[in-house]
Amino acid sequence: MVHSANLGFPCIGFHRELKKGLEQYWAAEISEQELLQTARTIRIKNWQLQYDLGIEILPSNDFSLYDHMLDTITMLGAIPNRYRPISREFSTDVYFAMARGAQKANIPAMEMTKWFNTNYHHIVPEIEPHTSFSFTDPKILNEFREASTAGFQTRPVLIGPLTLLLLSKSITPGFSPLQKLNELIPVYQILFRELFALGADWVQVDEPILVKDLPQSAKKAFRIAYQQFAEVAHRPQLLLTSYFDGLGENSDLAFSLPVEGIHLDMVAGKDQWNLLNRKTVKRKTLSLGVIDGHNVWRTDLERILLNLQSKTALLENEIQLAPSCSLMHVPLDVNVEEHIEPSIKSWLAFAMQKLEEISALTSAINHEKRTDLFQQNYAALENRRLFLSKHRSDIPKDPMDQVKAGRQSPYAVRKAKQHARFHLPLFPTTTIGSFPQTGQIRLMRSRYGKGDLAQEDYENFLRQQIQDGIQWQEQIGLDVLVHGEFERNDMVQYFAEQLKGFVFTEHGWVQSFGSRYVRPPILFGDVERPQPMTVRWSSYAQSLTEKPVKGMLTGPVTILQWSFIRDDQPHSLTCFQVADAINEEVRDLEHAGIGIIQIDEPALREGLPLKKKDWQTYLTWAIQAFQRTCKGIADETQIHTHMCYSEFNEIISSIAQLDADVISIEAARSSMELLKAFSDYRYPNEIGPGIYDIHSPRIPSVEELTALLEKAIRVIAPEQIWVNPDCGLKTRNWEEVRPALQNMVAAAQNMRQKFIDKRE
Ligand code: GLN
Ligand code: ZN
Numbered sequence: 001m002v003h004s005a006n007l008g009f010p011c012i013g014f015h016r017e018l019k020k021g022l023e024q025y026w027a028a029e030i031s032e033q034e035l036l037q038t039a040r041t042i043r044i045k046n047w048q049l050q051y052d053l054g055i056e057i058l059p060s061n062d063f064s065l066y067d068h069m070l071d072t073i074t075m076l077g078a079i080p081n082r083y084r085p086i087s088r089e090f091s092t093d094v095y096f097a098m099a100r101g102a103q104k105a106n107i108p109a110m111e112m113t114k115w116f117n118t119n120y121h122h123i124v125p126e127i128e129p130h131t132s133f134s135f136t137d138p139k140i141l142n143e144f145r146e147a148s149t150a151g152f153q154t155r156p157v158l159i160g161p162l163t164l165l166l167l168s169k170s171i172t173p174g175f176s177p178l179q180k181l182n183e184l185i186p187v188y189q190i191l192f193r194e195l196f197a198l199g200a201d202w203v204q205v206d207e208p209i210l211v212k213d214l215p216q217s218a219k220k221a222f223r224i225a226y227q228q229f230a231e232v233a234h235r236p237q238l239l240l241t242s243y244f245d246g247l248g249e250n251s252d253l254a255f256s257l258p259v260e261g262i263h264l265d266m267v268a269g270k271d272q273w274n275l276l277n278r279k280t281v282k283r284k285t286l287s288l289g290v291i292d293g294h295n296v297w298r299t300d301l302e303r304i305l306l307n308l309q310s311k312t313a314l315l316e317n318e319i320q321l322a323p324s325c326s327l328m329h330v331p332l333d334v335n336v337e338e339h340i341e342p343s344i345k346s347w348l349a350f351a352m353q354k355l356e357e358i359s360a361l362t363s364a365i366n367h368e369k370r371t372d373l374f375q376q377n378y379a380a381l382e383n384r385r386l387f388l389s390k391h392r393s394d395i396p397k398d399p400m401d402q403v404k405a406g407r408q409s410p411y412a413v414r415k416a417k418q419h420a421r422f423h424l425p426l427f428p429t430t431t432i433g434s435f436p437q438t439g440q441i442r443l444m445r446s447r448y449g450k451g452d453l454a455q456e457d458y459e460n461f462l463r464q465q466i467q468d469g470i471q472w473q474e475q476i477g478l479d480v481l482v483h484g485e486f487e488r489n490d491m492v493q494y495f496a497e498q499l500k501g502f503v504f505t506e507h508g509w510v511q512s513f514g515s516r517y518v519r520p521p522i523l524f525g526d527v528e529r530p531q532p533m534t535v536r537w538s539s540y541a542q543s544l545t546e547k548p549v550k551g552m553l554t555g556p557v558t559i560l561q562w563s564f565i566r567d568d569q570p571h572s573l574t575c576f577q578v579a580d581a582i583n584e585e586v587r588d589l590e591h592a593g594i595g596i597i598q599i600d601e602p603a604l605r606e607g608l609p610l611k612k613k614d615w616q617t618y619l620t621w622a623i624q625a626f627q628r629t630c631k632g633i634a635d636e637t638q639i640h641t642h643m644c645y646s647e648f649n650e651i652i653s654s655i656a657q658l659d660a661d662v663i664s665i666e667a668a669r670s671s672m673e674l675l676k677a678f679s680d681y682r683y684p685n686e687i688g689p690g691i692y693d694i695h696s697p698r699i700p701s702v703e704e705l706t707a708l709l710e711k712a713i714r715v716i717a718p719e720q721i722w723v724n725p726d727c728g729l730k731t732r733n734w735e736e737v738r739p740a741l742q743n744m745v746a747a748a749q750n751m752r753q754k755f756i757d758k759r760e
């Protein structure tokens with residue numbers, strides 16, 4: 001017998017009830033009771049639905065008002081001291097203050113960061129030597145009880161102690177959160193006891209950190225923690241849950257731990273199918289994540305069935321079939337989509353469809369009878385294969401294919417030609433691309449989208465915005481101008497909508513963080529660029545001024561990273577197709593007289609694989625993709641790139657290989673510390689370390705900005721330095737942006753003056 005299971009279900013609700021409820025609660029339009037009632041209704045509905053779809057093992061505590069990591073922190077009582085003034089006891093207000101900051105009390109929020117290789121962001125626990133743990137928020141018990149009362153036996157989910165501690169941060173020098181393990185273990189033990197007392201027979205302990213490279217200290221900590229968990233006399237059985245990749249070198253560790261079950265991601269960690277023949281696997285319940293929880297394609301059920309049936313483990317172990325990871329990373333239901341072309345729609349499976357697949361596989365094994373879904377999936381996949389075989393473009397099949405990509409001459413040659421062309425001063429000033437997306441711009445875009453505003457009127461409006469923007473930039477004395485990206489809804493969607501090979505959902509919301517959801521484009525086929533995408537806006541802006549206006553494009557790696565992409569060919573090939581489309585745009589911009597072009601790759605670093613051993617392969621093709629975007633352009637054309645993060649130490653040589661003439665990076669918050677990576681490496685090209693932190697509403701003073709530039713010239717030659725903000729300005733308002741950029745220009749002038757004085 002095998003059993004069908006789920007690891008986690010989207011929380012948003014079929015009509016985005018949770019998102020709406022949260023926003024109303026924060027705006028004080030509904031009471032806490034009303035919000036919690038909305039949440040309860042969604043949970044009960046989700047359990048019923050999963051049950052109706054044939055899932056036997058249902059998760060509980062997979063629901064979160066904001067974030068699972070935050071839930072775990074409050075469950076364990078690891079609430080940073082700065083939130084104490086909000087209320088003596090733990091409360092919903094404290095919870096949201098941790099998530100979003102308390103404006104009135106002026107207490108900042110906790111930091112957020114990406115959850116492994118997903119586009120979901122979790123709250124980063126703050127663990128210091130003085131942090132104390134106690135079982136504080138009983139949410140996990142309440143939700144288990146709530147399900148029981150509604151008639152559902154569930155398997156509670158929680159984040160395990162090692163994943164929690166290894167993803168925590170501390171500001172205490174010489175201290176590592178892992179040192180707190182011994183104080184944390186007893187709280188988990190209490191929790192297990194209490195869950196058992198309520199009738200929980202299993203608990204899903206999420207330890208995705210197991211798929212990353214672990215230092216010896218972490219492996220040892222795993223053994224200590226799980227040994228002590230095993231010793232709890234009355235506790236549920238533990239399902240150690242890994243996902244997002246295979247266990248790799250940690251599989252011996254994982255299988256040696258005294259837990260009753262292990263979940264494996266059989267999609268991202270394909271090599272783990274081999275584990276199923278091994279003896280070590282014996283005597284554990286195996287939860288096999290055979291359905292892709294991190295992408296949107298229908299599954300080849302027949303193939304999985306064959307794979308499963310050939311494995312000895314299937315005969316000797318208790319088996320559960322599950323999605324590879326929580327389904328929170330995919331949209332809810334593909335059936336509600338009305339505008340996706342029917343054959344493409346038939347290739348897709350969202351959370352509900354994935355559960356149907358699990359249930360079909362389970363009953364095929366248990367009853368040796370295939371449901372209709374087998375036939376439906378087979379037909380859909382055949383249709384997809386046929387389509388893809390017909391539409392292959394002439395992209396080289398070998399990802400390492402050496403097309404002469406990149407620039408014609410080495411940087412030194414280009415540099416001289418570009419200086420002769422642009423005559424930019426020392427410390428040239430520029431911005432990253434977008435200007436504030438005001439309420440008016442959003443309103444006009446939405447009216448245009450709904451058909452309430454004629455295209456001509458909308459475009460005239462955009463032209464006016466560009467004109468005002470250019471005029472203002474000239475006035476304050478910026479050197480390289482931008483058009484402002486007023487026409488763009490999003491830096492990926494804007495391009496995806498104009499490329500062939502993408503489809504879009506109407507309701508395919510996926511959580512990014514808290515109440516923020518995105519609808520990632522779906523890249524289903526070969527990518528082509530039927531016509532120029534940005535040329536007319538850039539040309540229009542350039543026609544208004546003598547100063548250079550930067551063309552603004554999103555790079556191929558970022559487009560891939562923020563979309564659902566095809567799983568039938570290596571990512572590198574898909575990336576090269578996107579790169580070639582962007583290259584056509586670069587050439588058209590160049591042809592239209594745009595001399596400076598920025599290709600943003602903010603997601604390059606987050607695309608790094610979870611295991612270090614896979615980094616080089618990724619970086620090799622990511623660099624090649626970037627170089628392909630610059631193929632065949634003149635030495636005089638200046639290519640910029642932008643990355644909004646600051647840790648370059650480990651990838652600096654790859655960044656150098658991109659060979660962008662200018663790179664702008666985040667630096668203000670770390671006060672230029674990160675420039676060290678560039679100076680140690682003797683980075684040859686030009687760099688714009690962001691000196692204006694756009695993530696904060698604060699307006700930096702001229703002195704402060706000058707001081708940052710002073711710091712920068714201590715590590716980087718003045719001839720290499722550009723002056724710019726950290727990132728695009730779309731989330732700020734003009735009242736902040738105007739004075740901040742004026743101060744920035746003044747700081748650059750201070751620096752120039754200083755060098756002229758010196759020379760004289
Ligand atoms: N050019 C983009 C902008 O200014 C870059 C955004 C980003 O780096 N995320 O908005
Ligand atoms: Zn950025």
